[in-house]
Amino acid sequence: MHQRLLESYPVSSDRYDEMLLPDGSLRPHWRTLIDQLEHLSPDMLRRRATEVRDAIASDGVTYNVYADPKGANRPWELDLLPQVVAADEWRFLSRAVSQRARLMNAVLADIYGDQAMIGEGLLPPALVFGQHGYLMPCHGLKPPGGVHLHAYAIDLARSADGTWWVVSDRTQGPSGTGYALQNRQIMSRAMPEALRDMQVESPHGYFHTLRSTLTRLAPANGEAPLIVLLTPGPYNETYSEHAFLAHTLGFPLVEGVDLTVRGDQVFLKTLNGLRRVHAILRRMDDDYCDPLELRADSALGVPGLTQAARLGNVLVANSLGSGVLESTALHGFLPAISERLLGETLMLPAVASWWCGEKPALDYTLEHFDDLVIVPAFSSMRMLPVFGHTVTGAARRRLIESLQLQPHAYAAQEWVRLSQAPVMSRSGDYRLMSRTVSLRVFAVADGEGGYHVMPGGLTRVASRQRRDVVSMQQGGTTKDVWVLREGESAPDQLGDEAAGVAAADGTLIRSTVDVSSHAGENLFWMGRYSERVKNLARLLRTTLQYTMDGQTESRGMLGSVSWICSQLGVQMPKSDPRPTITGLQQSLQAAVVDPSVPVSIATQLRQLANAAYQVREHLSLDNWHALNKMPAMVQDRANTPAAAQQVLSNVIDACSGLAGHALDDMTRDAGWQFLMVGRHIERMANMATLFDNFLRLPPQRQTAALSWLLESASSIVTYRVRYRRTPEWLPVLHLLVFDISNPHGMAYQFRMLQQYLADIAQQLGLLSMTIPSHLAHQLEAMNLADFAHGSPGAAEANARLAQLMRDAVNGGYMLSDDLSRHYFTPLTAPVSQGV
Numbered sequence: 001m002h003q004r005l006l007e008s009y010p011v012s013s014d015r016y017d018e019m020l021l022p023d024g025s026l027r028p029h030w031r032t033l034i035d036q037l038e039h040l041s042p043d044m045l046r047r048r049a050t051e052v053r054d055a056i057a058s059d060g061v062t063y064n065v066y067a068d069p070k071g072a073n074r075p076w077e078l079d080l081l082p083q084v085v086a087a088d089e090w091r092f093l094s095r096a097v098s099q100r101a102r103l104m105n106a107v108l109a110d111i112y113g114d115q116a117m118i119g120e121g122l123l124p125p126a127l128v129f130g131q132h133g134y135l136m137p138c139h140g141l142k143p144p145g146g147v148h149l150h151a152y153a154i155d156l157a158r159s160a161d162g163t164w165w166v167v168s169d170r171t172q173g174p175s176g177t178g179y180a181l182q183n184r185q186i187m188s189r190a191m192p193e194a195l196r197d198m199q200v201e202s203p204h205g206y207f208h209t210l211r212s213t214l215t216r217l218a219p220a221n222g223e224a225p226l227i228v229l230l231t232p233g234p235y236n237e238t239y240s241e242h243a244f245l246a247h248t249l250g251f252p253l254v255e256g257v258d259l260t261v262r263g264d265q266v267f268l269k270t271l272n273g274l275r276r277v278h279a280i281l282r283r284m285d286d287d288y289c290d291p292l293e294l295r296a297d298s299a300l301g302v303p304g305l306t307q308a309a310r311l312g313n314v315l316v317a318n319s320l321g322s323g324v325l326e327s328t329a330l331h332g333f334l335p336a337i338s339e340r341l342l343g344e345t346l347m348l349p350a351v352a353s354w355w356c357g358e359k360p361a362l363d364y365t366l367e368h369f370d371d372l373v374i375v376p377a378f379s380s381m382r383m384l385p386v387f388g389h390t391v392t393g394a395a396r397r398r399l400i401e402s403l404q405l406q407p408h409a410y411a412a413q414e415w416v417r418l419s420q421a422p423v424m425s426r427s428g429d430y431r432l433m434s435r436t437v438s439l440r441v442f443a444v445a446d447g448e449g450g451y452h453v454m455p456g457g458l459t460r461v462a463s464r465q466r467r468d469v470v471s472m473q474q475g476g477t478t479k480d481v482w483v484l485r486e487g488e489s490a491p492d493q494l495g496d497e498a499a500g501v502a503a504a505d506g507t508l509i510r511s512t513v514d515v516s517s518h519a520g521e522n523l524f525w526m527g528r529y530s531e532r533v534k535n536l537a538r539l540l541r542t543t544l545q546y547t548m549d550g551q552t553e554s555r556g557m558l559g560s561v562s563w564i565c566s567q568l569g570v571q572m573p574k575s576d577p578r579p580t581i582t583g584l585q586q587s588l589q590a591a592v593v594d595p596s597v598p599v600s601i602a603t604q605l606r607q608l609a610n611a612a613y614q615v616r617e618h619l620s621l622d623n624w625h626a627l628n629k630m631p632a633m634v635q636d637r638a639n640t641p642a643a644a645q646q647v648l649s650n651v652i653d654a655c656s657g658l659a660g661h662a663l664d665d666m667t668r669d670a671g672w673q674f675l676m677v678g679r680h681i682e683r684m685a686n687m688a689t690l691f692d693n694f695l696r697l698p699p700q701r702q703t704a705a706l707s708w709l710l711e712s713a714s715s716i717v718t719y720r721v722r723y724r725r726t727p728e729w730l731p732v733l734h735l736l737v738f739d740i741s742n743p744h745g746m747a748y749q750f751r752m753l754q755q756y757l758a759d760i761a762q763q764l765g766l767l768s769m770t771i772p773s774h775l776a777h778q779l780e781a782m783n784l785a786d787f788a789h790g791s792p793g794a795a796e797a798n799a800r801l802a803q804l805m806r807d808a809v810n811g812g813y814m815l816s817d818d819l820s821r822h823y824f825t826p827l828t829a830p831v832s833q834g835v
Contacts, residue, residue: 005034005037005038005431005432006020006432008431008432009422009431009432009433009434010433010434011024012434014160014417015160015418015420015436016160016419016420017419017420017421017434018083018084018158018420018421018422019034019084019421027086028086029084029085029086029087029484030084032194032197032198033081033082033194033198036193036194036197042430045080045424045430046430048080048190048191049080049190049424049426049430051189051190052078052187052190053075055186055189055190056075056076056078056186057075057628057632058625058628058629059182059186059624059625059628060240060613060616060624060627060628061075061076061179061182061186061240061244062074062075062076062239062240063075063076063077063179063237063238064235064236064237064238064239076179076182076240076478077476077477077478078183078186078187078477078478078479078480079423079461079477079478079479080190080191080424081421081422081423081424081432081479082187082191082479082480082481083421083437083439083459083479083480083482084482085482085483085484086484087483087484087485087486088486090201090455090483090484091486092347093156093164093348093441093453094453095347096164096347096348097348097441097443097451097453098443098450098451098452098453099338099342099344099346099347100152100154100166100169100347100348101149101152101443101445101451102342102449102450102451103334103338103341103346104149104152104169104171104325105147105148105149106342107325107334107337107341108148108149108319108321108322108324108325109146109148110341111128111134112138112139112140112141112148112319112321117337117340120340122333122336122337123330123333123337124333124355124358126408127327127329127330127333127357127377127408128324130357131324131327131377131378131380132287132380133286133321133323133326133327133378133379133380134321134324135287135294135320135321137293137306138306138310138319138320140310141306141309141310141319141321143217143309143315143316144217144218144219144312145216145217147213147319147447148319148322149171149318149319149322149445150213150214150281150317150319150444150445151173151174151177151210151281151317151442151443151444151445152169152170152171152174152442152443152444152451153169153170153175153176153177153440153441153442153443154168154169154170154348154441154443155167155168155169155170155438155440156348156438156439156440156441157351157416157418157419157438157439158418158419158439159416159419160419163349164348165348165349165350165351165416166331166348166349166350166351167416167438168326169325169326169330170440171318171322171324171325171326172285172286172318172322172323172379173282173284173285174442175238175241175283176440176442176457176458177206177207177241177245177442177454178238178241178242178244178245178248179238179241179478180442180454180456180457180458180481181203181204181244181248182241183458183479183480184202184203184456184480186480187480195482198482199484199485200456200482200483200484200485201455201482201483201484201485202455203454203455203456205454205455206442206452206453206454207249209444209446209452210249210281210444211227211249211250212447213444213446213447214227214279214281214315214317215227215279216447217279217315217447218278218279219314220278225279226252226275226276226277226514227251227277227278227279227280227281228251228253228254228258228277228279228280228281229242229245229246229249229251229252229253229280229281229283230254230255230256230280230281230282230283230284230289230302231243231253231254231255231283231284232255232283232284232288232300233255233300234610234613234614236283238283239613242283243613243616244616245281246617247616247617249281251281251617252268252514252515252516252617253519253616253617254268254516254518256284256289256298256299256301256302257518258516258517258518258519259277259280259302259305260274261302261303261304261305261307261308262274264304264307264308264311264313265308265313265314266280266302266305266308266313266314268514269516269517269518269825270514270515270516270517270520271516271517271520271671271764271823272514272670272764275514277314278314278315279314279315279316279317280305280314280315280316280317281317282317282318284300284301286321286322288300288301289301289302289305289306289316289320290302290304290305290306290320291303292304292305292306292307293307294306294320305320306320323379326378326379327377327378327379328353328375328376328377328411329353329355329357329377329378329411331350331351331353331411332350332352332353332354332355334346334350335349351413351414351416352413352414353411353412353414354372354411354412354413355377355408355411356403356408356409356410356411356412357377357408359407361412362403362404362407364412365410365412366400366403366404368388368412369400370388370389371388371389371414371415372388372412372413372414372415373385373387373388373412373413373414374386374388374399374403374410374411374412375410375411375413376409376410376411377408377409377410377411381409385413386399387415417436418436418438418462419437420434420435420436421434421435421459421461421479422434423435423479435461435462436461436462437459437460437461437462437479438459438460439457439458439459439460439481440457440458440459440460441453441454441457442454455483456481456482456483457481458478458479458481459478459479459480459481460478461476461477461478462476463476463477515618515669515670515671517824518614518824519614519615519671520671520823520824521674521820521824522611522612522615523611523615523618523671523672523674523675523678524674524677524678524819525607525611525678526608526611526612526615526675526678527662527674527675527676527677527678527682528678528679528681528682529604529607529608529611529682530608530655530658530659530679531655531678531679531682531683531686532604532608532682532686533601533604533605533608533630533651533655534651534652534655534656535682535683535686536568536570536591536599536600536601536604537601537648537651537652537655538648538652538711538712538714539565539568539570539690539712540565540570540588540591540592540601540644540648541645541648541649541652542708542711542712543561543562543565543584543588543708543712544588544641544644544645544648545645545711546561547581547584547585547588547641548585548641548642557701557704557705557708558581560697560701560704560705561705561708562584563693564690564693564694564697564705565588567689567693568599568686568689568690568693569598569599570587570588570599571587571590571591571597571599572584572587573587585641585644588641589638589639589641589644592634592644592647593634593635593638593644601648601651602631602634605630605631605633605651606631608627608630609627609628612627615671618671619661619665619666620661620665620666622661622665623658623661623662623665623666626654626657626658626661627658629654630651630654633647633650633651633654634647634651662675662676662679670760670763670764673756673759673760673763674760674819676752676756677753677757677760677819680749680752680753681753681812681815681816682812683744683749684746684749684750684753684808684811684812685808685809685812685813687713687736687744687746687749688746688805688808688809688812689805689809690709690712690713691736691737691746691801691805692805692806692809694709695801695802699729699789702729703729706727706728706729706732707726707727709727709732709736710727710732710735710736713736713744713745714744715735715736715742715744715745718735718742719731719732719735722735729787729788729789730784730787730788733784733787734784737779737801738779738782738784746779746808747776747779749772750772750773750779753771753772753815754772754773754776757769757772760823769815769818769819771811771818772811772815774811775804775807775808775811778807779804782797782801782804783797787801
């Protein structure tokens with residue numbers, strides 16, 4: 001039994017194996033999973049592993065490893081095999097982690113309050129005041145409800161005898177909860193039978209508790225609290241998780257620039273003006289949060305946030321200054337502090353630690369150097385753990401010298417050989433391999449003095465076998481954590497049972513959405529870039545087709561369309577006024593896939609992805625999936641005109657899908673309206689530029705290029721159905737410029753922009769832009785008959801129309817600037833706020 005999977009799995013005698021007993025047999029809580037895997041063929045395992053990778057790519061789950069060439073697009077890594085934890089073992093871990101979270105909260109209250117632990121000699125003053133993590137401006141800060149530590153994470157490792165040890169505490173803005181939930185969602189698709197049969201606990205209760213605690217503790221004074229999630233921005237390595245959490249919890253995702261402090265209260269800059277923020281769930285390091293009092297060079301924080309928190313006008317989770325407890329040097333002092341503050345023996349021991357700031361500890365470290373791991377004493381130090389036995393020669397001498405010169409900056413820990421767990425090989429046979437693992441567990445304050453521990457967590461896996469440093473920044477992978485159920489558990493849902501915190505007047509129920517100015521701007525540009533990509537793709541596809549059809553008349557017009565493409569920014573051959581077919585095709589193919597070309601599909605898809613990435617919480621899952629797949633469409637080499645055409649067709653289809661999602665999936669709030677305005681501004685500017693340059697061609701060359709113009713403007717089918725004859729100048733002009741029913745025509749863009757801008761003005765109460773109506777009036781004053789070839793007024797009419805096209809382009813720029821000035825950087829609060 002279990003022979004096929006386990007036959008090549010390496011058993012280690014000096015490490016605890018999460019799956020196997022010392023005699024090589026399966027641990028009881030692993031049997032159901034391995035039994036199910038045994039019935040899967042290598043092909044079936046391969047398909048399920050592929051499903052995991054495809055789900056990660058589709059969901060856009062990323063983790064940025066600094067200096068990695070993939071940058072912010074580096075996919076998250078998830079192994080097909082979970083880490084399974086027995087119910088009785090989890091019962092102990094849950095109690096122990098909850099106790100440690102209570103202790104950490106009590107320590108924070110003490111060192112930023114009476115500092116009794118320092119006065120009683122239980123905590124060395126230098127260990128607190130001698131590190132960057134202690135923020136003196138936060139001394140005396142009393143957060144709402146006395147809760148400093150709203151969210152807590154702990155990294156655990158298991159030694160060879162099976163004992164769990166604390167490796168580190170995460171107390172600032174602990175990361176991983178969002179990834180843990182995403183891991184579970186992906187595994188529920190890849191391994192649904194095992195999850196059901198093994199009765200695995202759900203992690204969703206953690207997120208309900210987090211949301212209800214912040215809602216309950218927020219200083220809302222009877223009004224419905226506004227809670228935001230503060231992120232450093234899209235360049236942070238865990239930004240993908242920030243966006244996912246904001247979407248899951250229903251909190252606006254904001255950056256420091258989106259918030260402002262007025263009258264010692266925090267406000268969110270929304271499209272409607274300023275709105276009071278009552279609580280901030282932060283994923284930003286302590287000192288970056290406030291450039292006024294904490295770190296003057298921070299461009300990420302909110303000036304005045306510390307004072308607002310100090311006065312109790314806003315809840316900041318976790319409380320500012322909580323990073324002081326991430327010092328590994330504290331571990332050795334916590335058992336005595338637990339007895340003093342909680343009256344309880346600390347259930348979960350830390351790895352034996354020595355803070356080198358005390359001379360006996362430094363002497364012990366130097367004497368037992370080869371048996372210890374040297375770690376930074378404070379989280380602000382950028383240093384990886386150093387195993388003493390691996391350091392030799394000059395490097396060893398330099399490290400010892402540094403220990404002696406700056407002993408307070410270092411701690412030493414006992415070398416614990418991490419436990420190992422099975423991972424699925426990605427080779428063709430999909431066999432089991434062993435890797436060392438570390439478990440991160442999460443706890444959240446319940447607002448009543450206790451902590452709820454997420455049943456599960458995040459297992460981090462070392463990148464190489466028998467490696468004792470587990471770090472995502474060094475390319476590790478992760479596992480979902482399956483905690484087996486004891487009896488009945490809560491339903492697997494993320495409901496909102498916090499109705500008791502609603503204001504008496506029912507203000508919890510709202511018909512509008514608070515869209516930050518920053519999000520509104522990105523939605524606006526998302527609309528523009530999506531339309532820009534589609535317009536360019538249609539132009540390139542049409543032109544490529546005319547280079548391939550071999551018709552004499554097509555070859556004769558290529559010079560004209562090549563010139564128009566160059567006027568639209570496409571890099572075309574410049575050495576020859578009559579470029580060859582091959583030269584044209586090569587330029588057009590480069591405009592599809594070359595990211596170094598400013599006007600290319602690859603470049604503009606990247607811009608679209610950047611705008612969409614920053615408003616992910618406003619998009620449905622289907623919408624996000626469609627967006628996330630688009631950059632990969634141009635990664636394959638379009639090394640032939642036919643291949644390039646297929647890529648362009650796929651891009652056009654995807655852009656049409658985005659338009660469908662915008663119409664079907666998005667709430668008609670101000671953010672949606674700005675997205676639609678962006679689309680119509682871009683379509684207006686593109687059509688105006690295209691038509692302006694078309695009008696510069698001599699009449700006979702215009703006639704030859706009418707079919708190309710209709711196809712580039714996505715109106716050829718409408719023309720054929722309506723007129724059922726070859727394209728002629730006046731019908732084409734009417735369809736593309738004067739027809740208010742053609743969604744790709746100029747008149748239609750003027751009409752829709754007037755409508756959306758009027759709606760925005762009515763909803764937001766700010767002035768309406770009059771540019772589209774002015775343009776529409778000028779167009780209505782023109783007479784179509786004046787444009788007939790050979791008519792006495794044709795030249796003058798064409799000149800007036802060309803000027804209108806140029807005015808439309810300039811009007812689009814002016815309209816974009818006006819929207820930015822009036823809506824995207826509001827500096828005034830609504831009258832109702834009284835500020």
